[in-house]
Amino acid sequence: MALTRRQFLTLMGGSAGAAVLFQACGLPEKELLIDSPAAMPEDLVSGTDNWYATTSQQGGVSEGIVVRVMEGRAKKVEGNPDYPLNLGGHSALSEASLQGLYHPDRISAPLVRTGPRGSSEYREISWEDAVARLSAQLTELKDSNEANKAVFVSNPVGGHAGLVLDRFVTATGARHLSYEAVENNVLRNALKEVFGTDSIPEFDIDNSDLILSFGADFLSSWVSPTRYARGYGEFRQGHEHRGKLIHVDSRFSMTAANADQWVHVNPGTEGLLAMSIMQVLSADHSDAVFGELDSDGILDSYSPVNVADVVGVSADVINKIAEDFSHSEHPIALGGGSAGAHTNGNQNLKAIYSLNRVASNIGKKGGVILNPESPIAGVSAPKATNTFSEFHRLSEEMKAGNVSVLMVRDADIYYGMTDTADMKSALDNVPLIVSFAGMMDDTTSIADLILPQHHFLEDWGTDIPVAGPGYEMVGFQQPVVRPFFENRGSNLGTKGFADILMTVAQVMGQDLGLSADTFKEVIRNDARKLYDLRRGQVVSSSFEGFWNGVLQRGGWWDTEAKERAEPAVKRLDGVDRAEFGGTNQEFYLQPFISTLGDGTGASLPWLQAMPDAISTATWQTWVEINHKVAEEKGISEGDVLEIRPSNGRVIRALAMPNPAVPPDTIGIPIGQGHRDGGRYSAGRGANVLSVLDPKVDSDTGSLAWAATRANITMTDEWIRVPKFENTVPEFPRDEHHHIIEITSGEDH
Amino acid sequence: MVTAGSNKWGMVVDVDRCTGCQGCVVACQSENNIPINLEEHFNQRRAIQWIRIERYWEGEYPNVKARFIPVMCQHCGNAPCEPVCPVYATYHNNEGMNVQVYNRCIGTRFCANGCPYHVRFFNFWEPEWPESLKNQLNPDVTVRSRGIMEKCSFCVQRIQRSTRESERDNEVLEDGDRGLNPACVNACATNALIFGNFNDPDSKVSQIKEDAMKEGGRGYRLMENMGTDTNVVYLKKVDQSVEVTHGH
Ligand code: SF4
Ligand code: SF4
Numbered sequence: 001m002a003l004t005r006r007q008f009l010t011l012m013g014g015s016a017g018a019a020v021l022f023q024a025c026g027l028p029e030k031e032l033l034i035d036s037p038a039a040m041p042e043d044l045v046s047g048t049d050n051w052y053a054t055t056s057q058q059g060g061v062s063e064g065i066v067v068r069v070m071e072g073r074a075k076k077v078e079g080n081p082d083y084p085l086n087l088g089g090h091s092a093l094s095e096a097s098l099q100g101l102y103h104p105d106r107i108s109a110p111l112v113r114t115g116p117r118g119s120s121e122y123r124e125i126s127w128e129d130a131v132a133r134l135s136a137q138l139t140e141l142k143d144s145n146e147a148n149k150a151v152f153v154s155n156p157v158g159g160h161a162g163l164v165l166d167r168f169v170t171a172t173g174a175r176h177l178s179y180e181a182v183e184n185n186v187l188r189n190a191l192k193e194v195f196g197t198d199s200i201p202e203f204d205i206d207n208s209d210l211i212l213s214f215g216a217d218f219l220s221s222w223v224s225p226t227r228y229a230r231g232y233g234e235f236r237q238g239h240e241h242r243g244k245l246i247h248v249d250s251r252f253s254m255t256a257a258n259a260d261q262w263v264h265v266n267p268g269t270e271g272l273l274a275m276s277i278m279q280v281l282s283a284d285h286s287d288a289v290f291g292e293l294d295s296d297g298i299l300d301s302y303s304p305v306n307v308a309d310v311v312g313v314s315a316d317v318i319n320k321i322a323e324d325f326s327h328s329e330h331p332i333a334l335g336g337g338s339a340g341a342h343t344n345g346n347q348n349l350k351a352i353y354s355l356n357r358v359a360s361n362i363g364k365k366g367g368v369i370l371n372p373e374s375p376i377a378g379v380s381a382p383k384a385t386n387t388f389s390e391f392h393r394l395s396e397e398m399k400a401g402n403v404s405v406l407m408v409r410d411a412d413i414y415y416g417m418t419d420t421a422d423m424k425s426a427l428d429n430v431p432l433i434v435s436f437a438g439m440m441d442d443t444t445s446i447a448d449l450i451l452p453q454h455h456f457l458e459d460w461g462t463d464i465p466v467a468g469p470g471y472e473m474v475g476f477q478q479p480v481v482r483p484f485f486e487n488r489g490s491n492l493g494t495k496g497f498a499d500i501l502m503t504v505a506q507v508m509g510q511d512l513g514l515s516a517d518t519f520k521e522v523i524r525n526d527a528r529k530l531y532d533l534r535r536g537q538v539v540s541s542s543f544e545g546f547w548n549g550v551l552q553r554g555g556w557w558d559t560e561a562k563e564r565a566e567p568a569v570k571r572l573d574g575v576d577r578a579e580f581g582g583t584n585q586e587f588y589l590q591p592f593i594s595t596l597g598d599g600t601g602a603s604l605p606w607l608q609a610m611p612d613a614i615s616t617a618t619w620q621t622w623v624e625i626n627h628k629v630a631e632e633k634g635i636s637e638g639d640v641l642e643i644r645p646s647n648g649r650v651i652r653a654l655a656m657p658n659p660a661v662p663p664d665t666i667g668i669p670i671g672q673g674h675r676d677g678g679r680y681s682a683g684r685g686a687n688v689l690s691v692l693d694p695k696v697d698s699d700t701g702s703l704a705w706a707a708t709r710a711n712i713t714m715t716d717e718w719i720r721v722p723k724f725e726n727t728v729p730e731f732p733r734d735e736h737h738h739i740i741e742i743t744s745g746e747d748h
Numbered sequence: 749m750v751t752a753g754s755n756k757w758g759m760v761v762d763v764d765r766c767t768g769c770q771g772c773v774v775a776c777q778s779e780n781n782i783p784i785n786l787e788e789h790f791n792q793r794r795a796i797q798w799i800r801i802e803r804y805w806e807g808e809y810p811n812v813k814a815r816f817i818p819v820m821c822q823h824c825g826n827a828p829c830e831p832v833c834p835v836y837a838t839y840h841n842n843e844g845m846n847v848q849v850y851n852r853c854i855g856t857r858f859c860a861n862g863c864p865y866h867v868r869f870f871n872f873w874e875p876e877w878p879e880s881l882k883n884q885l886n887p888d889v890t891v892r893s894r895g896i897m898e899k900c901s902f903c904v905q906r907i908q909r910s911t912r913e914s915e916r917d918n919e920v921l922e923d924g925d926r927g928l929n930p931a932c933v934n935a936c937a938t939n940a941l942i943f944g945n946f947n948d949p950d951s952k953v954s955q956i957k958e959d960a961m962k963e964g965g966r967g968y969r970l971m972e973n974m975g976t977d978t979n980v981v982y983l984k985k986v987d988q989s990v991e992v993t994h995g996h
Contacts, residue, residue, distance in 0.1 A: 047887070049909075073883045076778055078934050081926065088926070089937025092774040104878035219767045226771075226937045233765040233938030242764075242986055257814040258767050260988060264810050484880075595770070606774050609785040609795070613768045614814060616803060618795075619787040626809060659805055660812040679878075722790035724800065728866035731802075731971070738995025740763055740804055740817045741968050745986040 053080050053554030055463045055475035056094040056456065058600065062465045063094050063226055064554040067457060067480040074098055074457055074481050079226070080554045082537075084469035086226045093597060094226075096604040100455055101484065103603060105678030106439055107452040108485040109492035117428070118446045120676075126491040130451050131500070134434055135507040137405050138172045142508075147173025151394065151403050154178050155410035156382030159462035159474075160523050163379050164498040164514065171510040174407070177386040177394065181416030181598035181689060182670065184223070185702040186340035188384040188466075190349035195362070196567040199371040199381055202470035203334055205231030207366035209243045210328035212277075212321065213255065214270040214352045215339025220254040220613060221593035222336050224467045232258075242745060244328075246321060248273060250338055250706070251590045251624075251667050252660035254613040263321070264662055266312040267588045267706055268578025270339035271348030273311050273318065274355055275302035275575055280322035281358050289357055292569040299572065310577070330366025331359045338590060341706040342578040346699035351575050362566060369470035372563040375533065375556075376474065376526050381466040389701030391417060392694065395426035406430045408443050409453070409497065415442040415599055415674060418692040418703070419649050438494055439603060445676035453497040458483045460496060460520045463555075473557035474530065476523075476550050498522075530556050578707065581693025582646030585709035587666045589645060591688045596671030599689075602681035611724040612669065615656050619722045621685030623712070624667035627657035633714075640717035643668065645710040647693050651686035654721050666712065756844035756947040757902050758979035759933070760956045761818055764966070764986045765940035768801050768816030775935035776820075779903060781889045783875035796869040798900040799932050804996040815985060815996060818941065820932070821846060821867045821900035822970060825977035829859035829868065837897070844946070844979055845902050855895035864974055868899045902943070903930035923951040946979065957981050 051066045056077070064083020068076040077098060079090035100106075110130035115121025125133075141147050152169050156178045169176040184200075191197055205211060205218075205228055218228040235243040247259035250267040265273055279299040282290045290299075304315035311318075325331045335352030342348065353368075361367025374380045391413065397403055399422070406427070417423040427433065427446060435447040438455055453459070456477065463475035485493035495503075498519040505512050515525040524547060530536065531546040536558040538549035550556045580588070594612045601607040608619050615622060623641055630636065639655040643666070653668055661667060672685025695707040731739050776782065776799045785795040799820040806813040823846045829838050830846065837852035838859050860868040874894040877885070885891065888905040892898045910927040914920065923944050926934055933941040944953035960967025966984040969976075984995075 070887055075884060075886050076931070078775075078926070078931075079937075086937065088934065089939075090771070090775075090935055091937075092769075092771050095771075095774045095778050095935070098778065098884045099881060102880045102883045104880045106880070220769065225769075229767055229769060229771075229937035230939070232767065233762075233940065236764050236938075236986075237762060237983075242988075244988070252809075252812065252814070254768060257816070262810075262812070484883075605784045605786075606777055609777075609790075610770050610774055611801070613770065613801070613816070614803070618785070618790055628808075659808050660814060662809060720791045722787045724790065724795060724797065725803070727790070727793045727795050727797075728800070731864075731866075733996060737971065737973060739802065739970060740815050741982070741984040741995040742815075742987050743966060743984045745988055 049075070052478065052480040053552060054457065054480050055461070055477045055554060056097055057461070057463050057477070058093055058097060058456065062224070062463050062475060063090055064475060065090055065094050066554070069480055072481060074101055083475070083554050084471075084473055084557050085224060085465060087230055089226050089230050091226045092595070092607060092610055093601060096601065096606040097455075097457060099604045099606055100439065101457050101481070103439060103678060105603070106455075106484070107437070107450060108488055108494070110452065111450040113448045117448070120445065122450070124492065127495065128491060130449060131504050131507055133449055134451065135504050137432055138174070138504070139508050141404060142173055146404065148175055149402060149404040150174035150407070151405070152176045152407045152409075153411045153413060154408070156180060156385050156466070158380060158382035158464050158466065160379060160519070160526065161461050161498045162382060164501050164512065164519065164522070167512040167514060168501040168505055171505055171512055172508065174405075177390060178383065179391065179411035179413055179416070180385045181412065182593065182705065183385060183387065183702045185384050185387050185700050186345040186349060186697050187336045189700050190340065190346050190353060194350055194353040194357075194570050195368070195370060197370050200467035201371060202369040202468065203228070203332060204366050204369055205332070206234040206238070208235060208330045208332040209241055209366065210324055210331040211235070211243065211245045212248070212325055212331065212333045212355065213245070214248045214274065214333070214335035214348070215250070216334050216336035217253040217255045217593065218334060219258055221597070244324065246324065250588065250662065251592060251665060252614065253592060257614065263313055263317065266310065267338065267590070267665075268342035268344060268348070269307075269311040270335060271344060271351040271575035272302065272307045273313065274333070274335070274348070274351040275299065275572070276304050276307045276311070276318050277322045277325060278351070278355060278358055278572075279303050280319055281326055284326065287358070289360060289569060293354060293357055293572050295571055298574055325355070325359070330361065330364075332356065332361060332367055333359070338706040340697070342704045343695055343698050343707055344576045344578045345697040345702065345704060347573060347575045350573060354570070354572055357569055363563075370563040370567070371468035371470060372472050372561055374464045374474075375472045375558070375561065376529055379462070379464060379526060381464040381468070387696070387701040388421070388694070388703035389696055391423070392421045395421055395423045398426035398429045401429060403430050405432045405434065407434045407436070408447070409436040412441045412443050412599065414446060415687065416689055418694055419690045420647055420692075420694045436497055436500060440676040440678060442675045442677065451500050452494045453500065454483055454494045457481060458494070460523055462523055469557070470562060471557060471559050472561035473555060475555040478551050535561070576698075579695065580707050580709050581695050582709040585646060585711045586664075587710055587712065588664060589643065589688075589708045589710040590665055590667045591670050591692070591705055592667055594669035594671060596669070599671045599674065599687070602671050602674055602684070603677040605680045608680055614660070615658060615723065616725040617656055617721050617723040619684065620719075621651075621653045621669060621672045621688070622656040622721055623653040624661045625655060625657050626661040626663045627659050629663050630655060630657035635714065638718050638721050640715045640719055642713045642715060643691065643710050644713060645691055645693055645708045647691070649691035651688060651691050652715070653686055654719055656721060666710065754947055755945045756979065757907065758823065758844065758944065758946045758953055758981065759902070760942040760953050760981050760983065762940045762942075762983040763817050764983060765938040766816050766818055767938055768803065769937070770801055771935045771937060772799050772818060772932035772941060773797055773801060775931040776900070778884070779886060779889070779931035780901070781885050781891050783871070784877065794872050796898070798867070798869070798898070806996065817982075819865060819867065819970070820980070821902075822865055822976065822978035822980045823902060825979065826975055828862040828864060828976065832858040832862045834858070843907075845904065847904065848897060848899060848901065850890050850892050850896050850898070853896045855897065857897065859897060864971055864976070868897055871896050871898065906930060923948065953981070956983070
């Protein structure tokens with residue numbers, strides 16, 4: 001199908017424009033057009049602000065936010081107090097999205113490479129040209145029956161953008177892989193096996209009185225930290241009895257720091273500990289559930305005395321944890337993070353989540369609440385991503401010349417893959433790399449063609465959260481400002497991601513079978529399906545009212561629409577011992593997520609400058625080491641250390657001793673060491689992901705990112721650690737004068 | 749209910765809820781046009797954080813604790829920073845707040861010396877933003893130039909705006925209104941920070957304070973012995989493993 005220039009521009013033009021004000025009550029009569037500050041200054045009343053609701057879905061976090069807009073510019077992000085997932089609180093990542101929107105290094109027009117790959121030499125081209133180039137390539141592959149030589153690698157995309165992407169890859173014949181640098185696959189797999197659910201359940205931390213968490217740094221970075229933090233606040237002080245948090249972890253994480261009890265275990269033994277706790281409980285209780293759970297009678301071999309040495313926790317402590325667990329009214333067990341990032345990760349998590357079976361807390365207050373299916377047929381939460389092993393195979397295929405066109409969207413495989421998977425050199429073999437990034441990331445910096453997408457604050461979308469609130473919900477994302485690069489004209493600037501795909505398909509003459517020609521209309525048509533349900537928190541006599549209502553509130557949800565089915569009890573499987581890359585190395589190398597997520601936050605200066613909770617370090621890559629071990633080795637803060645796993649790779653990081661690091665462990669934050677990502681991220685620090693051993697979880701093939709061991713060697717170099725600690729003088733304190741006062745809680 | 753002139757603004761900080769997540773810190777930076785803290789600013793110990801999280805260690809591996817506490821300007825009723833200012837750049841307003849008048853400040857830094865809480869920050873440089881990032885700056889808050897002292901204002905601009913707008917619209921400004929709340933309070937997911945009017949006996953902060961300051965309650969003030977009479981009330985951290993009340 002040939003398009004005239006005019007038709008083409010109309011197709012691309014439909015996405016920006018309307019948004020609905022956020023208000024606590026009442027339904028708005030109409031959509032309000034957001035004014036462009038450039039277009040009509042005489043109509044602007046300086047000093048009036050408006051708040052618009054939308055959703056922020058960066059780095060896997062889905063939060064409802066409201067954005068303060070003045071004179072056409074976004075000024076402030078706050079949590080949407082109505083949004084079921086975060087109820088008003090918001091993460092630093094959502095706040096810092098403003099810096100992504102106004103980032104000085106955003107890409108403002110389609111680009112084609114002019115210099116050698118990776119040289120950052122690009123020339124601007126029109127959207128028409130960029131779309132024509134991509135569609136020509138895809139058409140050629142399709143015509144020569146080689147469509148599967150086109151590969152689309154995206155972040156986990158759900159909601160309507162996921163729908164459009166699915167249709168696009170089906171229509172073009174491209175293969176689609178979704179990617180996360182720090183995978184949730186093991187978690188999702190284990191949850192599926194234990195509870196038979198595709199989504200991540202709601203963990204009712206708020207109403208629990210005992211949280212037993214294994215490796216999941218749920219207060220800082222795991223799955224949905226803002227809402228878990230909200231629940232945590234209530235868990236501590238919102239009820240008559242203060243809840244107790246026992247955190248099992250091989251590293252002293254932020255969650256460990258907030259726990260009443262941090263149980264340090266040897267890495268990879270979390271599942272053994274969970275089995276052992278269940279063994280104690282099965283001996284004490286004649287619960288029917290054990291008949292089903294342990295029909296093979298395997299638990300007996302996991303008695304506390306049998307596993308104590310391997311786990312590194314005394315039998316007494318194991319017995320005490322079991323006692324706490326069984327004596328609580330609403331106990332809950334969660335696991336993830338490093339507990340799932342071992343060769344036995346899936347087994348670990350299955351054992352951990354099975355504890356909830358013993359507590360029989362499924363669907364109960366303070367327990368594990370399963371999520372229902374999406375209320376819109378065909379539109380779902382992001383599916384589980386592809387595993388490390390699958391991406392490893394992809395790099396083999398690239399080397400073999402089986403990938404001709406690689407399309408990437410918010411999936412930084414150049415950065416996130418360990419070097420042993422050889423992705424960097426494999427990418428050299430791909431003739432055409434096309435990126436949809438609106439900002440340079442490492443993969444985009446070696447791309448040949450860039451079709452820059454809008455920032456999410458400029459675009460439409462929906463969110464069916466993978467970790468839903470325990471009832472049906474759809475978050476709505478609306479543009480809260482007009483596209484920042486609108487002034488570059490409609491043939492330059494940025495476009496909405498889904499709209500770009502729809503245009504490429506249209507130019508290729510492919511029918512995506514969507515209900516409309518623009519992404520906004522596709523969403524609006526499906527909103528009608530929600531309207532037709534005649535339930536949920538937005539009620540209106542007309543569809544217009546309903547549509548404005550869901551945009552105004554940031555989404556649609558029905559607190560009554562719950563999952564009622566009780567999944568069958570899954571028999572326990574054994575837990576093997578974890579294996580590590582290298583055996584003679586002195587330390588377990590524990591990568592952890594600090595302030596930059598899996599690296600996607602590195603471009604944003606607020607996140608770079610946000611002190612790490614434990615070390616208060618910023619802007620750099622540091623290595624946590626036990627302070628006594630450091631002293632013995634003559635290492636002090638800021639000494640540049642070389643980290644050497646057995647695979648021969650090396651990174652350098654600044655020593656940061658503290659009293660909580662287990663003596664056999666070093667911890668390194670994930671997120672720095674980018675080749676690009678703009679001025680605040682390029683060439684800064686080191687990427688710990690790049691030196692990991694390619695060990696995988698044996699059940700799923702996901703990267704066992706906590707299974708590397710490493711030696712450290714000193715260098716002559718010293719670099720001051722940029723940290724917040726000591727920026728202000730210490731408070732004078734003595735036994736009578738405290739800054740943090742602590743009470744046993746007995747006296748009130 | 750909130751009426752201009754009769755208010756005494758204050759905050760309650762529940763240390764037992766705070767996880768040290770730093771969400772409040774970033775929210776404050778965004779709301780208040782705080783200059784970007786670059787790596788060199790941290791290295792020179794000149795990073796600016798109107799609200800900060802202090803972290804205290806206790807013990808050694810494996811019996812180790814890290815404890816967190818948010819610290820911002822305590823808006824002292826008896827503020828040591830106020831009388832030392834030769835130009836009255838910092839003064840006490842009639843709503844209980846300690847206010848910094850940037851236009852008066854001549855940068856003697858006497859107030860920073862006087863403040864026992866170390867919550868005052870000096871602009872050693874002209875703040876700089878790349879042109880495009882300036883679009884985010886809050887038009888309600890002055891950008892402080894080089895040589896000026898700054899600190900937590902209890903987000904006075906929010907109090908002003910919401911009071912003005914509620915008067916204009918003839919509406920009653922409720923306790924806990926999110927437009928009135930400071931940025932850090934709205935950001936905090938655990939509800940560790942609560943803001944309100946201590947002159948209103950029905951406000952949440954007054955109620956909590958009354959309860960917490962009773963014998964055996966969790967209330968305390970930072971460095972109460974200095975007689976600063978702060979408008980920030982802290983609630984003690986609870987740790988079931990400790991025998992008696994102690995602290996850092
Ligand atoms: S946002 Fe709340 S929980 Fe997080 S550090 Fe600040 S006060 Fe503590
Ligand atoms: S009250 Fe406002 S100025 Fe003070 S710390 Fe909180 S956000 Fe910052």
